[in-house]
Amino acid sequence: xxxxxxxxxxxxxxxxxxxxxxxxxxxxxVRIRVAATSFNPVDASIRAGFMQGPIPVALPHxxxxxxxxxxxALGEGATGVQVGDQVIxxxxxxxxxxxxxxxxxxxxxxxxxxxxVALPDAAALPLVGLTAWQALFEHAGLTAGQRVLxxxxxxxxxxxxxxxxxxxxxxxxxxxGPRSAGRVAxxxxxxxxxxxxxxxxxxLNEPVDAVLNLAPPEPGRLAELLxxxxxxxxxxxxxVWAPAPSDEERGVRGVDLFVRSDAEQLSHLVxxxxxxxxxxxxxxxxxxxxLPALHADAAAGALPSGKVVVAPGA
Numbered sequence: 001x002x003x004x005x006x007x008x009x010x011x012x013x014x015x016x017x018x019x020x021x022x023x024x025x026x027x028x029x030v031r032i033r034v035a036a037t038s039f040n041p042v043d044a045s046i047r048a049g050f051m052q053g054p055i056p057v058a059l060p061h062x063x064x065x066x067x068x069x070x071x072x073a074l075g076e077g078a079t080g081v082q083v084g085d086q087v088i089x090x091x092x093x094x095x096x097x098x099x100x101x102x103x104x105x106x107x108x109x110x111x112x113x114x115x116x117v118a119l120p121d122a123a124a125l126p127l128v129g130l131t132a133w134q135a136l137f138e139h140a141g142l143t144a145g146q147r148v149l150x151x152x153x154x155x156x157x158x159x160x161x162x163x164x165x166x167x168x169x170x171x172x173x174x175x176x177g178p179r180s181a182g183r184v185a186x187x188x189x190x191x192x193x194x195x196x197x198x199x200x201x202x203x204l205n206e207p208v209d210a211v212l213n214l215a216p217p218e219p220g221r222l223a224e225l226l227x228x229x230x231x232x233x234x235x236x237x238x239x240v241w242a243p244a245p246s247d248e249e250r251g252v253r254g255v256d257l258f259v260r261s262d263a264e265q266l267s268h269l270v271x272x273x274x275x276x277x278x279x280x281x282x283x284x285x286x287x288x289x290x291l292p293a294l295h296a297d298a299a300a301g302a303l304p305s306g307k308v309v310v311a312p313g314a
Contacts, residue, residue, distance in 0.1 A: 001019070001020060001021075001022045001100060001101040001102050002017065002018070002019060002020075002100065002101050002288065002289075002312065003017075003018065003019075003020045003062050003099060003100030003101065003288075004016065004017050004018075004062065004063065004064075004099040004100070004288060004289075004291045004292065005018060005020065005060040005061060005062045005099075006047050006059070006060060006061055006063075007059055007060040008059065009047065009048060009049030009052075009059075010047070010048065010049070011048070011299070012044075012047070012292055012293075012295035012296040012298075012299055013292065013296075014047065015047065015063075015291060015292035015295060016292075017288070017289045017291070017292065020062075020100070022101075022102050023096070023102060023103065023104045024073075024075075024104070025073055025074065025075030025078065025104045026075050026076075026104070027075055027076045027077050027078075028075060028076075028077050028078055028106055028107055028108070029075040029078060029104045029105060029106055029107065030071050030072075030073065030074050030075060030078050030081055030104065030105060030107050030110070031071070031072045031073040031074075031075075031102055031103070031104050032067055032069040032070065032071060032072060032087065032098070032102065032103050032104070032105055032110075033069050033070045033071075033072045033101070033102055034067060034068075034069040034098050034100060034101055034102060034103055034311075034312055035068045035069045035070065035086075035119040035120045035122075035123070035311060035312075035313070036067075036068050036069075036098075036119070036120035036121070036122075036123040036285075036309045036310060036311040036312075037063075037064035037065075037066050037067055037068075037097060037098035037099050037123050037309070037310050038064075038065075038066040038123045038124050038127075038307055038308060038309045038310060039291075039294055039295075039298065039303075039307075039308045039309075039310060040065055040066070040127055040128070041298070042055075042065070042093075043063040043064065043065065043097075043295070044295055044298055044299065046061070046063065046093075047061075047063060047295065054240075054258075055093045055094055056094055057093075057094055057095075061096065061097075062096040062097050062098075062099050062100050062103075063097045063099050063291075064091070064097030064098035064099035064100070064103070064310070065090060065091050065093060065097055065098075065126075065127050066088075066089075066090065066091070066098065066123045066124070066125075066126045066127050067087075067088065067089050067091055067097075067098035067103055067105060067123060067126075068086075068087070068088045068113055068119050068120060068121075068122040068123035069086070069087065069098070069103075069119070070084065070085070070086050070087070070119075071083050071084060071085045071086075071087060071110075072102065074107075075104075075107075078107040079107060080107055080108070080110075081107050081110055085112065086112065086113040086119055087110040087111065087112060087113055088110070088111060088112075088113045088114075088122045088123065088125060088126055088266065088270070089105055089109045089110040089111065089126060089261070089263070089266070090109060090126040090127050090130060090259075090261035090262075090266065091103070091105055091109065091261070092106065092109070092261070098123075099288060099291055099310060100288075100312070101288075101312045108263060109261050109263055110263060111263045111264075111266045111267040111270060112267070112270065113270070114270045114273040114274050114280070115274055116273060116274045116276070117273060117280050120285070120309055120311045120313075121280055121282050121285075121309060122280065123309045123310075124156070124280050124281070124282050124307035124309055125266075125269060125270070125273070125280055126261075126266055127259060128156040128157045128159075128160055128307065129160050129266070129269045129278075130259050130260075130261070130262060130265055130266060130269070131157045131160075131238060131257065131259040132157050132158075132160035132161035132164055133160075133164060133265055133268075133269060134257060134259055134260070134262075134265070135157075135161065135212050135236045135238065135257050136148070136161060136164055136165055136168070136210075136212065136236075137164075137168075139234065139236045139255045139257060140209075140210040140212065140234050140236050140255075141210075141234070142165060142168055142170055142209075142210060143168065143169075143170070144168060144169030144170065145169060145170070145171075146170050146171070146208075146209040146210065147170065147171045147173065147206065147207070147208040147209050147210075148165050148170050148171070148172055148173070148208060148209060148210045148211070148212065149173045149174075149175075149200070149204070149208045149210070149211045149212070149225070149228060150162055150165065150172060150173070150174045150175070150189070150212045150214065151175050151195075151200065151211060151212065151213045151214060151215050151225060152175060152176075152213065152214035152215030153174035153175060153176050153180075153184045153187075153189065153192075153214070154175075154176040154177055154179065154180030154181075154183070154184060154305045155180075155214060155215075155305060155306070156283075156306055156307040157214050157238065158174065158176070158184065158214050159183065159184070159187055159279075159281055159306065159307075160278070161212055161214070162174055162184055162187040162188050162189050163187045163188055163278055163279065164278070165188070166187070166188025166189070166190075167188070167272075167277055167278070171190055171191075172188055172189045172190055172191070173189065173190070173191040173192075173193065173204065173208065174189035174191070174192050174193070175192075175193045175194075175195040175200050175215070176189075176192055176193075176194070176195070177194065177195060177196050177305075178194060178196065179305055180305040180306075181194060183281075183305075183306075187279075195215075200225075200228075201224050201225070201227070201228060204228055207228060207229060207230035207233075208228055208229055208230065208233065209229070209230060209233045209234075210229065210233055210234050210235070210236065211225050211226075211228060211229055211233075211234075211235045211236070212236050212238075213225060213235065213236070213237045213238065213239065213244070214238050214239070215239070216239050216241065216242070217239065217242050222235065222237065222242055222244060222245055222254075223245050226245050226246075226247055226252060226254065229247075229250075229252045231250040231251050231252065232250075232251045232252070233252050233253075234252065234253045234254075234255060235252065235253070235254045235255065236255045236257055237254065237255065237256050237257065238256075238257050238259075240256070240258070243256055244256050281306055281307065282306070282307055282308075282309050283303075283304040283305065283306030283307055283308060284303075284304050284306075284308045284309075285308070285309050285310075285311060286308065286309075286310055286311075287310070287311060287312070287313075288310055288311065288312045290310075291310050294308060294310065
C-alpha cells in the first residue's frame with residue numbers, strides 16, 4: 001500500500017510517499033481502508049521533532065491523527081464495529097497515523113461516521129471538534145447566557161467552537177482576520193473583532209465568563225486576556241508553547257488543554273452534524289501524494305483558514 005512517512009525528524013522534505021506493508025490489526029484493533037485523514041498543526045510539530053517528550057513516536061512514522069474510512073478487518077476481541085462500517089476516529093498520537101491507504105486503530109476509539117457528510121470530509125471533525133468541545137464544556141463549563149471570547153476563531157478549532165458555543169446559548173465574541181470574519185459571523189458569533197485592525201482588550205466593553213485562546217500569543221498577551229475575565233471565570237489555552245496564567249485573587253483559573261480521544265463525545269458531535277446543528281467545513285482537499293507539499297505550505301503560512309483533508313483516492 002501507499003503511505004507518507006518520515007524516517008527522521010526535520011523539515012517537510014523528510015516526508016516520503018512510499019510503498020509500505022499493509023498493517024494487520026492486533027487484539028482489540030480494526031483495520032480501516034482510509035477515505036481521508038486531515039492536516040493538524042501538531043502533525044508538523046511531531047515531524048519536526050518538537051514533540052518528542054509529550055508525543056514519542058517510533059521512526060519511520062506515518063502522520064495523520066484523524067481518520068475517516070471503512071472497516072476492512074477485525075483483530076481478535078474487537079467489538080462494537082463490523083467489517084464494512086463507515087467510521088471516524090481520533091487515533092493514538094504515538095502510533096502510526098492515517099496518511100496511508102490503510103491504518104489500524106483501537107476499536108474503542110471509533111464512532112460511526114456522519115451520514116450527512118461525504119466520508120472523506122468527515123475526517124475534518126475528530127481532533128478539532130473534540131478540542132472545541134472539551135475546551136468549552138469540560139474545562140470552561142460554558143452555559144447559556146454566559147459570555148465567551150474565542151481568540152483565534154478563524155481556524156478549524158475556532159469554527160467548531162463558535163458553532164458549539166452559540167448552540168449552547170452563549171454570547172460569542174470572536175477574533176478573526178478579514179479572510180475569515182464573515183465565516184465566523186455566519187457560524188454564530190454575535191461580535192467579531194478584526195485582530196488586524198483593533199486590539200481585542202480595548203474592544204471589549206464588558207467582562208467575559210471565559211476565554212478560549214486558540215492563537216499563538218505574543219509575550220504577555222495571555223495575561224492581558226486574563227484581565228478580561230470576570231471573577232470565578234476561566235481561561236482555556238490550546239497553545240502548548242505558552243502556559244495559561246491564573247489569577248488566584250479573583251478566582252480565575254488558567255487551563256492548558258491537551259485534547260484526548262473520546263468516542264462518546266465524538267459520537268455526540270456526529271449526532272449534531274446529522275441533525276444539521278453543526279457544520280463540517282472543508283477548506284481544501286488534496287491527494288495523499290501531495291501531503292509533503294501541504295506540510296511545506298503550512299510551514300510557509302500558506303494554508304487556507306479552515307480544515308484541509310488528505311485522501312488516498314483523491
